[in-house]
Amino acid sequence: MSKLKITLIALLAISLFSPTNSKACTNFLITKNASADGSTMISYAADSHDLFGELYYWKGQTWPADAMLDIYEWDTGKYLGQIKQAAQTYTVIGNMNENQVAIGETTFGGRHELVDTTGIIDYGSLIYIALQRSRTAREAIKIMTDLVEEYGYYSSGESFSIADPNEVWIMEMIGKGVGNKGAVWVARKIPDGMVSGHANQARITTFPLKDEENCLFAKDVISFAREKGYFDGKNKEFSFADAYAPLDYGALRFCEARVWSGFRIMNPEMDKYEGYVKGESSERMPLWIKPSKKISYRDLQNIMRDHYEGTSMDMTTDVGAGPFKSPYRFRPLTWEVEGEEYFNERAIATQQTGFSFVAQMRNWLPNAIGGVLWFGVDDAASTVYVPMYCGINKVPHEFEVGNGNLLDFSWESAFWVFNWVSNQAYARYNFMIKDIRKVQKELEDKFETNQQAIELGARNLYELDPQLAKDYLTDYSLNQSTITLSLWKKLGEFLMVKYLDGNLHREENGKFLKNAHGNPAHAEFPGYDNNYYKKVVDETGDKLKMKKLASEESSH
Secondary structure (H helix, E strand, O other): OOOOEEEHHHHHOOOOOOOOOOOOOEEEEEOHHHEOOOOEEEEEEEEOOOOOOOEOEEOOEEOOOOOEEEEEOOOOOOEEEEEEOOOEEOOEEOOEEOOOOEEEEEEEEOOHHHOOOOOOEOHHHHHHHHHHHOOOHHHHHHHHHHHHHHHOEOOOEEEEEEEOOOOEEEEEEEEOOOOOOOEEEEEEEOOOOOEEEEOOOOOOOOOOOOOOOOEEEOOOHHHHHHHHOOOOOOHHHOOHHHHHOOOOHHHHHHHHHHHHHHHHHHOHHHHHHHHHHOOOOOOOOOOEEOOOOOEOHHHHHHHOOOOOOOOOOOOOOOHHHHHHOOOOOOOOOEEEEOOEEEEOOOOOOOOOEEEEEEEEEOOOOOHHHHOEEEEEEOOHHHOOOEEEEOOOOOOOHHHEOOOOEOOEOOOOOHHHHHHHHHHHHOOOHHHHHHHHHHHHHHHHHHHHHHHHHHHHHHHHHHHHOHHHHHHHHHHHHHHHHHHHHHHHHHHHHHHHHHOHHHOEOOEEOOEEOEOOOOOEOOOEOOOOOHHHHHHHHHHHOOOOOOOOOHHHHHOO
């Protein structure tokens, strides 16, 4: 029998992955005793100007002994090489598998000379291969580290969130350069009752050297740093982040600041680190914190929608927000004026998100029911997180790979419909976001209300036949996706009419008002707020000031 070649991309039924953008993602990690219901959770925003948001799917199966897996770089679709296929793979829905193992990532880059362009495994392939092969978070860590040791690590520095229903881990990894196959890495289990986060900057500093239950690391993680001249102290003083990804101002302001913003929502005492993320204090933010209250999956969804509201970095209050208080700044992130470099804030929620999720894992339920991937496409602030149970056996058409792409608009694609709505909102943000949040909340409230009943029904079916429960949950996830897309189309149409040409057509309970003759009620002209008008006057002086003609003066 000839070798069976299976490509990661063929399994997805597409020929190319759209490239993701490094320095562009955000993760938060929640342990069992830090969550409101005892679940573990991780969140992930896949932020890229070139990523089409869709829900990946691999069906679990057994493979022949001589099966091979072709590896294509997730960012570009570039062919990297072949590895041996596992004998058994598990079904994967997005970034969660049928065993309730979930993985997210953020790229920190680190020292450029450590990228190994001869490696076969890139960070994206590493995630999705590990999901297809792992039963627990610890097993995923071993699979990932064994893969890069055997085949080489192609990407730059990466932070991974790795969780199952019982444990939550953060692992940081970077290559060893061309001609030195493998990677150096550290993985730390987040203590129960704590929360953590990362956002494109390595965050593991010192770590215990003799605590295999809670800390794993490459055997040469310290000696390699010594060899390269990155570290010369005592082993117990070794800091992974300082050795392999030293902080600069951009790492603080664009990356650590996002972690701080999420942390401060979970515990207001974290306000004290505002000076750190602004480069004004050297007191480093901890890797994990204890939240002031238990965190629900709805709380975590809303954290992913943050724009620094309520802080001195609030993106809705500076001049860049424009007349409609927009929290968005279109790229580039940094820019120059008269030879000086300036920047825009980089918040958790951003317009270039391809997809985001909150993964919820629960150890008291059968895996098929316990794992929920709350999945949304486009900007997290204006998306809807739809429940995708890890036991479903089909992906909703609205999110399906191959249903649309980044260069062809499709009314059947959730990615395009959500982008259509959000791009309308960017022009009149403080008006339109209220209408968006109303529909968003109605849908997500409904999902939350339905969850207990849906899962009770699924559990009853599971006792009869696990496949019946999976079919039931599949129907539910598919139906809710269809309903969500239909309502979002109607929302977009509503926004178009309500705010046509900068006017405001009045409405009550979603119905536009008419005059006594049955025609549209006269449009209102909301204009701009007084602060914006004052800025215009400050900029233009008397140029736009209304004046009286001489004839008008003489007539009085």
